[in-house]
Amino acid sequence: MTENVMNNPASIIETQDVSMIFGGLVALDEVNFRVEKGSITALIGPNGAGKTTFFNCLTGIYTPTRGRILFKAPQPEGGDQVVPLRGLSPDKVTTLGVARTFQNIRLFNNLTVLENVLIGCHCRMKAGLWGALFRDKNTMAEENAMAEYSYQLLEKYGLSRAVNDLAKNLPYGDQRRLEIVRALATRPSLLLLDEPAAGLNINETRELKDLIHLIRDRENLSILLIEHDMSLVMSISEKVYVMEYGRVIAQGGPLEIKNDPAVIKAYLGEE
Numbered sequence: 237m238t239e240n241v242m243n244n245p246a247s248i249i250e251t252q253d254v255s256m257i258f259g260g261l262v263a264l265d266e267v268n269f270r271v272e273k274g275s276i277t278a279l280i281g282p283n284g285a286g287k288t289t290f291f292n293c294l295t296g297i298y299t300p301t302r303g304r305i306l307f308k309a310p311q312p313e314g315g316d317q318v319v320p321l322r323g324l325s326p327d328k329v330t331t332l333g334v335a336r337t338f339q340n341i342r343l344f345n346n347l348t349v350l351e352n353v354l355i356g357c358h359c360r361m362k363a364g365l366w367g368a369l370f371r372d373k374n375t376m377a378e379e380n381a382m383a384e385y386s387y388q389l390l391e392k393y394g395l396s397r398a399v400n401d402l403a404k405n406l407p408y409g410d411q412r413r414l415e416i417v418r419a420l421a422t423r424p425s426l427l428l429l430d431e432p433a434a435g436l437n438i439n440e441t442r443e444l445k446d447l448i449h450l451i452r453d454r455e456n457l458s459i460l461l462i463e464h465d466m467s468l469v470m471s472i473s474e475k476v477y478v479m480e481y482g483r484v485i486a487q488g489g490p491l492e493i494k495n496d497p498a499v500i501k502a503y504l505g506e507e
């Protein structure tokens with residue numbers, strides 16, 4: 237008997253015994269994980285630990301070999317409903333309210349900043365293919381509203397001066413920022429960031445930290461981030477999970493994690 241019941245009513249997402257096996261390789265081994273609604277949670281661990289694979293399972297890119305993923309999806313009429321995500325397509329998962337960025341930036345390089353954000357909006361459009369092809373009045377009104385919304389997001393998060401620039405011409409830090417804004421355009425209630433500080437210098441990392449705080453305060457959402465920059469993780473997360481060889485080896489508050497012998501060992505082993 238399967239019951240879609242969360243272990244903790246305060247969660248926005250929970251995984252229950254999620255395993256992902258590639259051929260003989262156990263990339264995720266019975267992962268039990270939860271993100272508290274409204275929190276910033278971090279997932280850390282050495283390279284190859286399974287962190288990105290875990291994001292890929294949450295977002296429908298991979299279907300886990302075993303286990304359950306339960307997400308509290310907001311309902312149009314208000315409130316929310318627990319929905320099992322396993323087996324759903326990435327598009328469907330996005331529409332339910334889970335957005336993500338990628339470890340290696342994935343922007344449409346030859347489109348403008350505004351166009352990149354508009355693409356994010358697209359999953360919220362009511363007009364189907366017909367509307368888009370024939371551009372009836374409703375579709376055009378909807379498109380204008382999307383453009384307005386995209387522009388506002390860019391303004392809110394510091395990219396309005398670059399709206400017409402090609403994505404590829406932005407400084408690296410702004411490309412990371414744009415990817416986050418595009419994810420926000422899907423109106424998520426859970427935002428997943430895969431190594432958002434990768435490749436950023438110290439100043440850009442500080443700006444990213446401010447950006448993440450700003451997003452959490454202004455948008456009504458929860459954030460889960462994979463990150464290697466320990467000072468960033470320790471300064472913004474309320475809860476930290478540590479993964480090694482596909483298993484959660486520790487979880488707790490940042491200070492607790494910092495002093496956890498298993499965590500110290502996992503990290504010293506990597507250096």
Ligand SMILES: Nc1ncnc2c1ncn2[C@@H]1O[C@H](COP(=O)(O)OP(=O)(O)O)[C@@H](O)[C@H]1O
Pocket residue numbers: 258261263281282283284285286287288289290
């Ligand atoms: N599609 C795949 N096919 C086979 N092995 C994979 C696939 N995706 C990831 N892996 C393997 O799973 C393990 C975890 O990788 P990954 O999730 O990228 O780690 P992390 O993000 O923690 O660095 C690695 O050994 C990786 O090679």
Ligand SMILES: [Mg+2]
Pocket residue numbers: 287288289339
């Ligand atoms: Mg990774």
